[in-house]
Amino acid sequence: MRRHISGFSNPTVKYLRSLRDKKHRKRAGQFLVEGLRLLEDARSTGRLPQMLVMAEARAPHDLLARLEADVMAAGGEVITTTPDILSKVTGKENAQSVAGVFDEWDTSLETLDRSAAPIWLAAQALRDPGNLGTMLRTCDAVGAGGLILIDDCADPFSAEAVRASMGAVFTVGLAQARWEEFLPWLRAGTGQLVAASLRDAVPYRGADYAAPCFILVGNESQGLPEDYEAACDLRVTMPMRGRADSLNAAVAGAVLAYEVLAGVER
Amino acid sequence: MRRHISGFSNPTVKYLRSLRDKKHRKRAGQFLVEGLRLLEDARSTGRLPQMLVMAEARAPHDLLARLEADVMAAGGEVITTTPDILSKVTGKENAQSVAGVFDEWDTSLETLDRSAAPIWLAAQALRDPGNLGTMLRTCDAVGAGGLILIDDCADPFSAEAVRASMGAVFTVGLAQARWEEFLPWLRAGTGQLVAASLRDAVPYRGADYAAPCFILVGNESQGLPEDYEAACDLRVTMPMRGRADSLNAAVAGAVLAYEVLAGVER
Numbered sequence: 078m079r080r081h082i083s084g085f086s087n088p089t090v091k092y093l094r095s096l097r098d099k100k101h102r103k104r105a106g107q108f109l110v111e112g113l114r115l116l117e118d119a120r121s122t123g124r125l126p127q128m129l130v131m132a133e134a135r136a137p138h139d140l141l142a143r144l145e146a147d148v149m150a151a152g153g154e155v156i157t158t159t160p161d162i163l164s165k166v167t168g169k170e171n172a173q174s175v176a177g178v179f180d181e182w183d184t185s186l187e188t189l190d191r192s193a194a195p196i197w198l199a200a201q202a203l204r205d206p207g208n209l210g211t212m213l214r215t216c217d218a219v220g221a222g223g224l225i226l227i228d229d230c231a232d233p234f235s236a237e238a239v240r241a242s243m244g245a246v247f248t249v250g251l252a253q254a255r256w257e258e259f260l261p262w263l264r265a266g267t268g269q270l271v272a273a274s275l276r277d278a279v280p281y282r283g284a285d286y287a288a289p290c291f292i293l294v295g296n297e298s299q300g301l302p303e304d305y306e307a308a309c310d311l312r313v314t315m316p317m318r319g320r321a322d323s324l325n326a327a328v329a330g331a332v333l334a335y336e337v338l339a340g341v342e343r
Numbered sequence: 344m345r346r347h348i349s350g351f352s353n354p355t356v357k358y359l360r361s362l363r364d365k366k367h368r369k370r371a372g373q374f375l376v377e378g379l380r381l382l383e384d385a386r387s388t389g390r391l392p393q394m395l396v397m398a399e400a401r402a403p404h405d406l407l408a409r410l411e412a413d414v415m416a417a418g419g420e421v422i423t424t425t426p427d428i429l430s431k432v433t434g435k436e437n438a439q440s441v442a443g444v445f446d447e448w449d450t451s452l453e454t455l456d457r458s459a460a461p462i463w464l465a466a467q468a469l470r471d472p473g474n475l476g477t478m479l480r481t482c483d484a485v486g487a488g489g490l491i492l493i494d495d496c497a498d499p500f501s502a503e504a505v506r507a508s509m510g511a512v513f514t515v516g517l518a519q520a521r522w523e524e525f526l527p528w529l530r531a532g533t534g535q536l537v538a539a540s541l542r543d544a545v546p547y548r549g550a551d552y553a554a555p556c557f558i559l560v561g562n563e564s565q566g567l568p569e570d571y572e573a574a575c576d577l578r579v580t581m582p583m584r585g586r587a588d589s590l591n592a593a594v595a596g597a598v599l600a601y602e603v604l605a606g607v608e609r
Contacts, residue, residue, distance in 0.1 A: 111354060118586075121586075130366030161569065191574075207473060210507065211591045213592055214587065214590065214594075215591070216585075217584075217585030217586060217587050218582075218583050218584065218585055218587060218590050219585075220582075220585060221585055241591070244586075245585070245586075245587065245589070247584065248586055249585070254568075280516075282605055308392070310483060315484075315601065316484075316485070316486075316604060316606075317484050318483075318485055318486030318603075319482075319483030319484055319485075319486060319511070319514065319515070319558055320384075320387075320483060320510075320514055321483050321484060321510070321511070322485050323479065323510055324481065324597070325477045325479065325480055325481070325507070325593070325597075327477075327591070327593075327594060328477060328480075328481060328593060328594055328597040328605075331590070331594040331597065331598055332597055332598055334603045335581065335582075335598045338582060338584075339548055
């Protein structure tokens with residue numbers, strides 16, 4: 078279906094704007110993705126928006142035309158509107174000329190196949206959506222199966238997380254679980270749980286990593302709870318040569334992930 | 344000197360607010376730092392704010408009292424104000440209860456002593472202040488001498504960069520230079536320039552790193568210009584097992600920095 082929206086007070090505009098808010102995203106089960114590049118990443122992995130919103134006076138573009146056709150063929154909606162309304166929807170002065178509304182998908186642990194990859198990232202109580210997106214991007218880079226979000230984390234479907242993931246939110250696995258669900262799930266199969274830790278830890282470099290290896294990173298300011306660390310199979314520590322005792326969470330995860338990659342491929 | 348400010352229209356309030364804007368920071372040569380933890384990091388390295396701004400109804404605090412005394416002893420100004428005015432200054436609803444105004448310092452290449460550390464980070468046209476701050480934090484962690492910002496980068500004195508640095512902006516070296524200044528400076532002494540690259544590169548792991556090693560990371564979306572890469576002594580590549588061909592800039596810098604750390608200590 079095709080529609081044109083010319084008024085700011087249109088209910089669809091109000092709905093689209095509401096998706097900037099986590100509470101509304103959860104209620105609707107949908108999220109908004111801005112920019113052709115991310116939409117194309119989604120399309121290439123078989124995910125199409127339910128609704129495509131485009132600014133009218135945009136330049137013609139092959140990729141966009143194909144996306145439009147795919148959305149129509151799948152029974153979705155294509156909406157044209159003014160650049161001003163699109164800016165209002167995305168909350169940015171220089172809005173991208175296209176955005177898409179996607180259904181959120183199932184992020185239960187059961188959707189993950191642990192045998193599909195030698196490395197997995199897990200983050201506990203990760204609060205920063207930029208860190209979350211960066212970890213998804215790192216998953217893609219190291220060939221990790223995906224990211225498991227434990228306890229209360231930032232929303233992986235927020236605009237900032239999606240943007241920082243550079244599209245990896247569509248391509249790598251994603252699960253959300255409480256620790257009380259995660260640990261039994263992990264122990265029901267093979268899997269080595271590795272924490273970046275300062276307590277009772279071995280040097281991260283050349284440690285005895287085994288696939289599938291689950292790298293667990295803690296909250297930005299608190300780190301991991303002590304009992305979570307104790308439940309890990311391996312605690313590793315990275316050199317800290319300065320005044321601080323920790324790295325940025327996404328950085329710590331990536332440095333460890335690259336070390337594990339070298340380890341499991343040895 | 345001690346002062347109390349109770350009115351939103353006070354010129355000092357206007358001045359403090361103006362420091363959220365890069366143009367005004369550069370004109371004034373000053374920047375604003377929020378929160379006792381960062382102020383304490385600064386104090387511990389001998390940097391005191393010219394002006395300390397505190398909310399009146401704050402809880403008594405030993406560290407804050409010491410900071411206040413130090414600022415007064417150094418001839419600085421201590422200002423008390425309302426929590427509302429402090430929120431207006433920082434632009435945050437839940438403002439920290441204290442902020443400080445620091446003089447920016449000399450960030451010319453001549454302030455760096457390359458023999459002081461085996462590793463240095465350099466970033467070219469880095470646009471994201473969060474990435475910039477994260478790289479400063481990584482410098483601290485790996486014992487790098489500091490961060491060299493090449494060409495037009497984000498402002499290291501922005502609130503976001505200072506916050507992401509977790510105080511490292513005060514403790515590690517910091518320089519800003521054009522490429523045309525940086526390269527002659529580098530070549531005037533010993534120093535290996537290493538780029539993360541996809542072109543004509545060797546595997547990053549176990550490459551022949553030599554101290555002082557300068558790790559060069561490019562712009563978030565463009566990477567490094569080809570002639571910058573060509574000017575490097577060593578081009579290294581990290582495994583990219585997914586769809587994307589790059590990592591987040593701060594992540595790439597950190598993964599490389601930890602590898603170089605292992606290399607130069609071998």
